[in-house]
Amino acid sequence: MPELPEVETVVRTLEHLIKDSTIEKIDIFYDKLIDNVSVESFIKMMKSQTFHHFKRIGKYLIFEMDDYNLVVHLRMEGKFYVNDIGSDYDQKHTHSIFYLSNGKQLEYHDTRKFGRMYIYPKSEEITTVSAFKNVGYDAFDERVDAEYLYEMSRSRKTTLKQFLLDQSVMAGVGNIYADEICFRCGFRPETKVYRLTKKDFANIVDATRIILRGAIKAGGTTIRSYTSSLGVDGRFQLQLKVHGKSREKCQVCGTVIEKTKVGGRGTYYCKKCQRRK
DNA sequence: CAGTTCGCCTGGGGGC
DNA sequence: TGCCCCCAGGCGAACT
The missing domain is CATH 3.20.190.10 (MutM-like, N-terminal)
Known part of the structure; x- marks a missing residue:
């Protein structure tokens, strides 16, 4: 996807x-x-x-x-x-x-x-x-910063993962990268956003940009060949750290990656590297 | 207004 | 082997 x-x-x-x-x-x-x-x-x-x-x-x-x-x-x-x-x-x-x-x-x-x-x-x-109509700022839009996400998250009961997936808040993140972003910033996907501080959101914005930029860069390698008969779907070989890795060991700590559902979506995380807040 | 559920689709996997 | 059922998943619409 x-x-x-x-x-x-x-x-x-x-x-x-x-x-x-x-x-x-x-x-x-x-x-x-x-x-x-x-x-x-x-x-x-x-x-x-x-x-x-x-x-x-x-x-x-x-x-x-x-x-x-x-x-x-x-x-x-x-x-x-x-x-x-x-x-x-x-x-x-x-x-x-x-x-x-x-x-x-x-x-x-x-x-x-x-x-x-x-x-x-x-x-x-x-x-x-x-x-x-329901699409907010692009994830790379400079208006998306810790302050903005913090304000958007007040009075919301939703989880961090669902918040990242909400295209009206920030556009571009889907199910795979939402998991990778949560892993990168060290929060469990089911963390309630209202518990997060402005500083936490600074961490989340950084993680989001790093993950997305890394993925674009990985895609760039594919682009270089420009094989026109190839399906132009932007698939690439960015190595994912948690998504789809259930039963595999976490690359950082060796703990087995968990699979659950958050907001009805298949969700992967490391219970040791990612803390609940 | 925020959150939840349903429907859209089809291939693939599990169960038998 | 074949058949049936169910599920994944982004998003809008309808509903609570």
Whole structure:
């Protein structure tokens, strides 16, 4: 499931592969992929548009075109592939193809069909569009600091993990990195946020940035090859320290990693390295 | 307003 | 081997 670092990798890779190319034809095979307008409108608007700029807010991709911003959320399993026009594609899981002026086809794959695309006229300020109604500052936005998180966490009964996952507080962290961030800052995922001090949040902000930056860097290694036939989903080999490591030993202290559920999500932590507050 | 539950999807794993 | 059931998971909508 692509989180902020993977989405960042996708943005950079697609920029490299399709920047300045123009959409000549569009196929949409799964209508619900297009969220905020009809498929017909979407096709009409997108046709003849050129990809100019590639950005990201949280886990959302933003493609700036001539007259519109295309917004894409990959959700669980969405990924892009760039291949030569006419190449075979996975008919079962490809829900859209954009045929481009550079001789390439941009394919959107998604086994679980959770991903969504949105289109907005550029006259609408991007941060105010419907797709971002519940999306707060990006995790790397300078407005996200200890003070901000501390204030946001007052009068909340929620846990640290759920707080990190709350996209309206800070956008970009998903289930995997939430666990890694909790491990890095030394708090149990189920710690109640109202118990944390401003100093604790300074620690949490640092941990968040370090984890996400490290993951982006790991993704960068993948980017360097720029293999266009490769699925552009931003997967990389950042070594995780706790997530998915149940029954394995903690790299720091050797204690067996625990698996539990926090807020209904599979959660991994080291009971010795991470303290409850 | 904050927190909880449900529905969207499908592949994969467990149980038998 | 095959079949059924359930689960994972991001997020919006509906509900408490």
